[in-house]
Amino acid sequence: MNAASWLLRRLIHAAGLLLAVLVLNFVLIHxxxxxxxxxxxxxMGGASTEVMDKIRADYGLDQTLPVQLLRxxxxxxxxxxxxxxxxxxxxxxxxxxxxxxxxxxxxxxILTAFVxxxxxxxxAARRPxxxxxxxxxxxxxxxxxxxxxxxxxxxLLLFAxxxxxxxxxxxxxxxxxxxxxxHAIDVAHHLVLPAMTLALVYIAQYSRQSRxxxxxALAADYIRTARAKGLGEGRVVYRHALRNALIPVITIxxxxxxxxxxxxxxVETVYSWPGLGRLAxxxxxxxxxxxxxxxxxxxxxMVILANLATDAAYRLADPRMRGA
Amino acid sequence: MTVxxxxxxxxxxxxxxxxxxxxxxxxADPRRGGTLxxxxxxxxxxxxxxxxxxxxxxxxxxxxxxxxxFDDKWNPQPYLAERWELAADGKSLTLHLVKGAVFHxxxxxxxxxxxxxxxxxxxxxxxxxxxxxxxxxxxxDAQTAIIRMARAHPAILLAMSPALCPILxxxxxxxxxxxxxxxxxxxxxxxxxxxLTEFKPGESITLERFDRFFIPGRPxxxxxxxxxxxxxxxxxxxxxxxxxxxxxxxxxxxxxxxxAKQPHIQIIxxxxxxxxxLNWLAFNTARKPLDDKRVRQALAxxxxxxxxxxVLQGGKVPQALTPLHPGSALYTTEVNHFEYDLKKAEALLxxxxxxxxxxxxxxxxxxxxIPGTVEATTGIAEFLRGQFKxxxxxxELRVAPDFPTWAQRVAxxxxxxxxxxxxxxxxxxxxxxxxxxxxxxRKGVIWSNTQSYSxxxxxxxxxxxxxxxxxxxxxxxxxxxxxxxxxxxPILFLHPFPYTQAAHKGLKGLPTSIxxxxxxxxxxxxxxxxxx
Numbered sequence: 001m002n003a004a005s006w007l008l009r010r011l012i013h014a015a016g017l018l019l020a021v022l023v024l025n026f027v028l029i030h031x032x033x034x035x036x037x038x039x040x041x042x043x044m045g046g047a048s049t050e051v052m053d054k055i056r057a058d059y060g061l062d063q064t065l066p067v068q069l070l071r072x073x074x075x076x077x078x079x080x081x082x083x084x085x086x087x088x089x090x091x092x093x094x095x096x097x098x099x100x101x102x103x104x105x106x107x108x109x110i111l112t113a114f115v116x117x118x119x120x121x122x123x124a125a126r127r128p129x130x131x132x133x134x135x136x137x138x139x140x141x142x143x144x145x146x147x148x149x150x151x152x153x154x155x156l157l158l159f160a161x162x163x164x165x166x167x168x169x170x171x172x173x174x175x176x177x178x179x180x181x182x183h184a185i186d187v188a189h190h191l192v193l194p195a196m197t198l199a200l201v202y203i204a205q206y207s208r209q210s211r212x213x214x215x216x217a218l219a220a221d222y223i224r225t226a227r228a229k230g231l232g233e234g235r236v237v238y239r240h241a242l243r244n245a246l247i248p249v250i251t252i253x254x255x256x257x258x259x260x261x262x263x264x265x266x267v268e269t270v271y272s273w274p275g276l277g278r279l280a281x282x283x284x285x286x287x288x289x290x291x292x293x294x295x296x297x298x299x300x301x302m303v304i305l306a307n308l309a310t311d312a313a314y315r316l317a318d319p320r321m322r323g324a
Numbered sequence: 325m326t327v328x329x330x331x332x333x334x335x336x337x338x339x340x341x342x343x344x345x346x347x348x349x350x351x352a353d354p355r356r357g358g359t360l361x362x363x364x365x366x367x368x369x370x371x372x373x374x375x376x377x378x379x380x381x382x383x384x385x386x387x388x389x390x391x392x393x394f395d396d397k398w399n400p401q402p403y404l405a406e407r408w409e410l411a412a413d414g415k416s417l418t419l420h421l422v423k424g425a426v427f428h429x430x431x432x433x434x435x436x437x438x439x440x441x442x443x444x445x446x447x448x449x450x451x452x453x454x455x456x457x458x459x460x461x462x463x464x465d466a467q468t469a470i471i472r473m474a475r476a477h478p479a480i481l482l483a484m485s486p487a488l489c490p491i492l493x494x495x496x497x498x499x500x501x502x503x504x505x506x507x508x509x510x511x512x513x514x515x516x517x518x519x520l521t522e523f524k525p526g527e528s529i530t531l532e533r534f535d536r537f538f539i540p541g542r543p544x545x546x547x548x549x550x551x552x553x554x555x556x557x558x559x560x561x562x563x564x565x566x567x568x569x570x571x572x573x574x575x576x577x578x579x580x581x582x583x584a585k586q587p588h589i590q591i592i593x594x595x596x597x598x599x600x601x602l603n604w605l606a607f608n609t610a611r612k613p614l615d616d617k618r619v620r621q622a623l624a625x626x627x628x629x630x631x632x633x634x635v636l637q638g639g640k641v642p643q644a645l646t647p648l649h650p651g652s653a654l655y656t657t658e659v660n661h662f663e664y665d666l667k668k669a670e671a672l673l674x675x676x677x678x679x680x681x682x683x684x685x686x687x688x689x690x691x692x693x694i695p696g697t698v699e700a701t702t703g704i705a706e707f708l709r710g711q712f713k714x715x716x717x718x719x720e721l722r723v724a725p726d727f728p729t730w731a732q733r734v735a736x737x738x739x740x741x742x743x744x745x746x747x748x749x750x751x752x753x754x755x756x757x758x759x760x761x762x763x764x765x766r767k768g769v770i771w772s773n774t775q776s777y778s779x780x781x782x783x784x785x786x787x788x789x790x791x792x793x794x795x796x797x798x799x800x801x802x803x804x805x806x807x808x809x810x811x812x813x814p815i816l817f818l819h820p821f822p823y824t825q826a827a828h829k830g831l832k833g834l835p836t837s838i839x840x841x842x843x844x845x846x847x848x849x850x851x852x853x854x855x856x
Contacts, residue, residue, distance in 0.1 A: 034728025038770055042731050043368060044375040046450040046758065046771035051504075058505070086368055087525045088505055094525070153557060161561055168561045174361055174528070174549045272553045274527045281554065282366055282526045287728045 010311070014304045021300040022076060022293070026069050029289045036085045036287040037061065059085050059290075072293070081297065082290035086283070091294035094279060099298060101171055102275030105267070106260050106302075108191055109198035114253055116199070117206025118246065122237065124207065125214030125245075136207055143204025148263045152197040152270035159193060166193045169272035194271040198263050202256065206249050213245030220244075247314065254310020258303040354833060356544050358850035362570040363559055364550025366526045369509035373441060373490050374448040376749070378599075381487040381842045382572060383529050383550060387514035388490030389538070391419045391438065391469075392481065393844065396594060396837050398653055400481050403844075404433065404491055404515065404538070414476025414793035419484075421467045425538035427493045428512075428519040433538075435463035437515075440494035442471065448503055450771075453790070454483045454754045476793040479751035485598070487842040488754070491515045517543035517846040527552055537846070544833070544849035556697075563589065569828035569856075572841030575821065576697050577640045583826045592825040595840020600649030600748025600755065601821040603700050605691075605708070608739050609814050610776035613678055613687055620813035621662070622672035626711045628664035633819055635707060636699040644817035646806040647756050649748045651820070651838075654802040659810040669715050686716040689740035692733050695726055701743055704818065708741075735770040745821065746771060750838070752802060753790045760809060761786055777814035830854020 037055040041047035047055075056062045060071060075082055081091035124133035146154075160168045172178065172186050217223060218241050226236050261277070268277035276295050283291040365379035372384035391405040400408075405419040425433040439461035446455040457473040458480075464470065471480065483489060496513045497506060510523050517539075518531035529550040533543055551568060553559045560579060562568040564586055574580045574591070584591045605627070613619045629643050648655045673679075678686045691708065693701035702723060709719040719741075724730035734742050749755030758764050758771065762778035782805060789801035809815070825841065827834055831854075833847035850856065 034726070034732050036728075038731045038735050038768070039728045040368070041450075041735075042727060042770045043377060043379070044450045046376075046769060048450075048452070049766060049769060051448075051450075052768065054504075088368060088510070089525070097524075156558065156561060160565065164565060168565050168567050169553050169558050170551065170567075174359075174551065270555050270558060272551070272555070272558060274524070278554065279526060285726050285728070 007308075010308055014308070017304060018297070018300055019073075022073065022297060023069065025293055025296045026072060026289075027065075029292055030065055030068075032287070034287045035061075036289065039286050040085065055085075059083070072290075076297070081294040084283075084288055084291045086286045086288040087291065091290050094291060095276065095294045095298050098274060098276045098279050101273060102261070102264055102268070102277060103302075104187075104191065105194055105198065105273055105275055105277075106257070106264055108195040109263075110202065110253060110257070110260055112195055113199040113202035113206055114249070117203040118210045118242075118249060120203065120207035121210025121212075121245075121249075122214055122242065124211040125218060126237065128215065133211075136211065140204040140208045143200050146201070148197060148201065149266045149270055151200055152194075152267055155193050155197055156270070166190075171274050194267050194273050197270070198260060198267045201263070202253075202260065205252070205256075209249050209252055210245055213248055214241055217241035217245045250310060250313050254307050254313070257306035258299065261299045261302065354544050354847070354849040355852055356541075356849070357546055358544075358856055359547040359549065360545050360570055360831070360845075360848065360850075361549045361551060361568050362572060363562075363568055364529050364552045366552055366554075368525075370512060370520060370523065370529065371490070371492075371506075371509040372487050373445050373492055374503055374509070376450055376487075376747075378573060378842060383520070383531065384490055385486040385516065385839075385842050385844055386518040386531055386548065387512055387516050387520050388486070388492065389425075389433075389515040389517075389844070390484055390486040390489045390491060391421075392484040392489075393486055394482070394598065394838050396597075398597075398838055400484070403486070404438075405484070410481065414478065414480075414791075415473050417471040417473075417480050417484075419469045419471070421469070422538050423467060425515065426536050427496075427515050428534055429493070429496075430536070431493060431495055431513075432466070433491060433493075433515050434466040435461075435469035436466075437491055437494050438469040439463050440498055441490065441492045444492060444497065444503055445489060449488075451488070451749065451754050451758075453757050454479065454488060457791070475791040477753075477791060478793055478795075478798060479753035479790070482598075482750040483754065485750065485839055486516075486844060487839060488749070517844050518545075518548060539846060543844075543846035545845070548845065563826060566828065570831060571826045572835075574824045574826045576699060577637055577822050578699070580822070580824045580826065588828055588830075589826050590829045590831075592827065592834055592836060593822075594836040595825060595834075595838070596821075596823045597649065597651030598748075598750045598838035598840070599823075599842065600652060600750070601745060601823060602644050602647075602649060602748065603704075603743065603745050603818045603821060604644070605704075605816040605818060606734075606739075606742045606744050606775050607814055607816070608737060608741070608775060609778075610737065611740055613676065614689070614740060616676045617812055618672045618676040619678065620816075621811075622669040622676070622715065623712065623717065624662040624813050624816050625665045625669040625672070626715055626717070627662070627708060627816060628711055629662075629816075629818060631664070632704060632707050632711075636703045637819070637822070641819045641822045644819050645810065646817060647760065647809055647815070648752060648802070648806060649820055652748060652752075654752065654799055656803045656806050658803065659807050662810075662813075662816070666714055673715060673717075680716045684716050685718050688718040688720060690720045690722050691741040691743065692722050692724060692730055692739045693743040694730050694734075694745055695724055696745065700745070700821070704743055731770045734774050735768050735772075737767055737774055737776060742774075743818075752786075752805075757786050757790065760805075760814070775814040777812070779808065779812060782808055782812075828854060 037052045040055055041052050084091055120136045124136040159166050167190050171190050223241055226240050264277035265280050268275045269281050280295045367379035370380050370383040372381045389404045392400045393403040395401055406422045407420045409418045442461050457475050457477040459474050460472045462470040493513050496508050517537045519534045521532045522530035531548040533546050580591050583589045607614045607620050609615055633641050646659055680686050691705045693705045705721045712719045733739050747755050760782050762783050764773040765776050766772040785801050785805040789798050792798040830851040833849050835841055835843050837843050
């Protein structure tokens, strides 16, 4: 199959998937207990029944669920993600404002996990019975077992309190100029702990995956042939074995994009990172369904794009896939 | 005839009189400059005219001025009104506005803005009783506003407080658009010491000094940045690391003690009398067997609140006894204290016909704690479960994952017992009556009379106290109200919230009036050595 028809087919699948995500999310969110009008009234300090009825009417909450769903789908198709009940602003602008921060966090975490995880996997695979391999195994188990929010709190205590190297919260120092190289350094400084928190569990996972892949690849005939032909060990490992060992890691990384986004909700809350995860947390607490649906739609879009990119990378890494 | 209780003279003089209270007491001259980074809270907007609560109230009181402000002894002080007269019959309040005061866009603040704002608050603020008797606001000239009321309304002075009566510009908010969703609620033109320069919902609120503020020389700070950090442990770390230098609401004793260990942090326990936050246990009096007063009293005898506070709060939080906050001038301790008495509790339950079954259980009920800190919510529920079990009452804990779930149960009156945090808001008319008046039983409305409590005597006492101009008689009426309500036990009062302020020691002039952080921060300044 050529690249254009492959892409077209994937895009059609993606559109159907997005529609399903929209409908499912809408139904699930509205099935949760809690009335947005009660939440708004609660924040107001209480409200009359008239005010609450007005809030429901203003946001169409007085309509039946199917009517609300159809209206919502109609708006989304027209490019309107709706209006936030809570923040009283267009959802599209709320999501757009925070998309960059989350993308920065998630991409940094995945890249860090991918590079470090793969490197640790190679390290462990080259000497499977060595100390490094044992340490990587212990780290992998610990990384898997630790919940993200706990890891976040531990890293904060260690590197922002006991050893005050990194800032506690936020994406930048308040009051500093928000332009130029100094600002980039400031953001990077704030990014380290959240990105590492999010990355740790995936470093563990990728290191195990790449270790297994490398062990299999290093035992393969073509590696033996490469060594017999007199190639250096570095060239054998990094040019020949790694390329094959990476394929499952790439696949997993792509499929896990959605999980990383889910992890971002906790990480952004712990570190006050001003992204979609934190907005999602605030929206859930306040039953702000339009905002939550907008975030979930954005997330679904990002996951689908990540999966597309994974498939593309897969085709690039393994020429045999180009016929699939 | 009128009784003048205002201070004569220009606001400059009033300001100069008020300012040294905070500044000179700390042995330093207030200096201009510096940025204050403080903790904020997520809010829909910053307009306190249409909503109560601290998230909007704290920034709102910096952005909007009010006719009056209060000192730490409940005395009204001049603010936008340089003087005022309350009529002897209590049916009118005349406000004389300071001359030359302007909004943040440069437009003059006039009596028409006062009349407009009172109209907006009366129509839209959730505290309906606060301005209920107001009939008209006359504006004989640009500097005079006369509030006419149908009856005497002693709460009117407290209703002129910063968090309750922000003066809005009529030329901005009076453009005919719906005030509840008006765009100026998040980008307001105000009248207070600071103007809003950036509002990032759920992230931060930035305020900058308004150079044409009507009190000369104030405010002192250049900028205030309210950072919203959702995670409580991260908030503490941010304070310890000085990323944030002021927390206007430290909510637990444990957190205050932890912060107090930091050499750069001072803890202030003043400034929360006006808000009057109480933690309580509400009974759904419409449900069996809680519709029987004897059953509620039995549970009150079982609760053993002093022990509860020792166990959960280390004995560092006093017990609440009545619907009024202990900081209120109307508070009384001459009520039934319901000291722990298992025998009395069992006798009352037997008398109510709730005998122990074969398994030792009399009946089962549920408890819904409002989501919050363990020691003020689920911890109390767990403690009560053990206490009630002693008399054969099974308590099932229903932990709500978040506020909407809890609020739906309580507002919908679908609960047996609920742990709730409710504020007095200065005068009982403003924040207390709503919980006990039988005409305020409104299903679906949170913080109404969700207990379905109805006692004609209480209704009569509250109505009489609401319009009683004589302070002594009024106090007597509220004393009787407290005694009746405590005895009826629609609510068992647990404790006032141990709120404190935590600030960098270099910060001076902290807000310690009865409204504390919900009053203007125009007196706050940085010590020269610590300024940032």
